[in-house]
Amino acid sequence: MADPTAKFQTIPAITTELINLNAIMHLPKPTEAFMSDIHGEYDAFQHVLRNGSGNVKQKIRDCFAGELNEATLQRFAFLVYYPEERLAYLHQHETGDELQQWYLDNVQRLVRLLAFTATKYSRSKVRKAMAPNFAYITEELLYNDDRTADKQAYYWAIIQHLIGLRQVDAWIAATCDTIQRLTVDRIHIVGDIYDRGPAPDKVVEALMARGGVDIQWGNHDILWLGGAAGSALCIANLVRISARYNNLDILEDTYGINLRHLAQLAARYYGDNPAFRPKVATGDELAADEALDITRIHQAIAIIQFKLEGPVIKRRPEFGMAHRLLLDKLDAAQTHITLNGHTYPIHDGCFATVDPTDPYALNDEEQAVISQLVTAFTHSERLHRHMDFLVSHGSMYRRYNHNLLIHGCVPVDTAGEFVGLTLQGKTYRGPALFDLLEENLRTAYAHPEQRADLATDLLWYLWTGPNSPLFGKHDMTTFERYFIDAPETHDEHPNPYYQLRHSADFVRQLLTAFGMDPATDHVINGHTPVKKGKSPILADGKMFVIDGGFSRPYQATTGIGGYTLLDNSNGMQLVTHQPFTSKADALAHLTDIVSTKRVVETEAKRRTVAETDVGRQLAGQIATLEKRLARLQGE
């Protein structure tokens, strides 16, 4: 990276920058928000993003203490969250003088709220959070006090002009956006944006527009990255999940992946099958023929998936997955399967294309379908735009200030020793395992034309491998869950990590191994929904698990609508969100999803920028500039 101090070479320039940097070091640490397992629930995610996990309302309360009644406060809060929608509503209901007064009141309020949220930041940072077109006007409003008599006329003239020139709505929308950005400075997504819910693409678009975002890849995100990287197995898995959750239109409409060939194959070989009917949210009933089409596709792609697993498992003995070869354990009639010495009946079998003498061979039509899908995935421009963002802003784990972020787990044995993957005689475990997998992911993504190389196979390993940090279980028993009743075959055997992470000693060891401070730092995980009645705070507050069920199908398990963890200058808080009904509902009734905030760690002294990773970088710049200044002064 270019040296940020390079442009300061004269005594006055260096002095000014030193004053600026030293001032920034004393500002309070900006707020970070952590969310995970969004699983395509765009509306709920947007709501949380827009209300700053409840922080925007708190800022309004603090800024206007005693001035606004509850109803006005609520309306004003919704203006900040959804300016476009609230302005459209306003234009339908107010005209003339009333409208004029509304603008005067609300523009003034927004300026005050903006000033209030901006106090934590340097002027230059605030400017960067503004829409460039309005930066000049907004700064004039922000840094002029409307209460001093001679400024008042000037201030009001700007507001009147904004109204007169019909720019006021655009200014309001831009300013609300700035307030949202300043309320939460950095957003960490701890994995699983994709699968199960309706609009992961929109979640990615929103994150791209927002900036100040980093992502830890989740196992579901890997499927889509893998798809763009040309992994047939990742594609088969994600198409299967999209069919299962009635989300195939994301593929067709959003990413331009043509499913016609798959649908034709499916119609030829498969009929209705209760095990493969799509899961549909209550109220979203499907027409019978549509449900049947999806049920057929679901079977066709599941069988392609099980077939594709064979050659990869066989060519990668180092993955240790030979026990996942299942199609060859079916009997000749394909009505029973023998696993670990037990024979189980198969229900809802759909093996019309499986040749008992060569069960992993794709027939010609299946081969054509999967080749066409791979071509479509590797050529989808929109998918690549989204995956480029996930790759450039994402990683396998991240150390950020006092937190270590990991979607799933760090694979260990029951004694808590790191375990991993042995490739060409070398075993990768702990941080080295993460680094190996990340390096290969980047290689695979950069070379979508290579489809059977180790890097591409490792993408699938990330999804389902026994020592994948993103999966965290020994087996993914998809086949057994579709076809076998016996519940013992459905066990997926979580890694011992999930027991051990309750112990503060274990978490301290992890932190040390990842180069963090075991005394002050924390681990943040997503991935495993926190069941009703269980706490997301483990290991004496050193470990947080924030998969709270943004994913609607999992809300019955968690009983809530999601968590956000906040880390600000005063400490850490856990916000619990109630299930979100719909955006229309929220807007019609101005209902926030009720959130409770629990303080989980309080700082004795307000933390400043100096105590953050950015602060450490700034300290380096200060040292460089001080040396340069001393040299110039000595000359």
Ligand SMILES: O=P(O)(O)OC[C@H]1O[C@](O)(COP(=O)(O)O)[C@@H](O)[C@@H]1O
């Ligand atoms: O709820 P479904 O659709 O049956 O999915 C269950 C499958 O999803 C997994 O839990 C992986 O997905 P998650 O990362 O969301 O946990 C598998 O371990 C399991 O086999």
Ligand SMILES: [Mn+2]
């Ligand atoms: Mn996950």
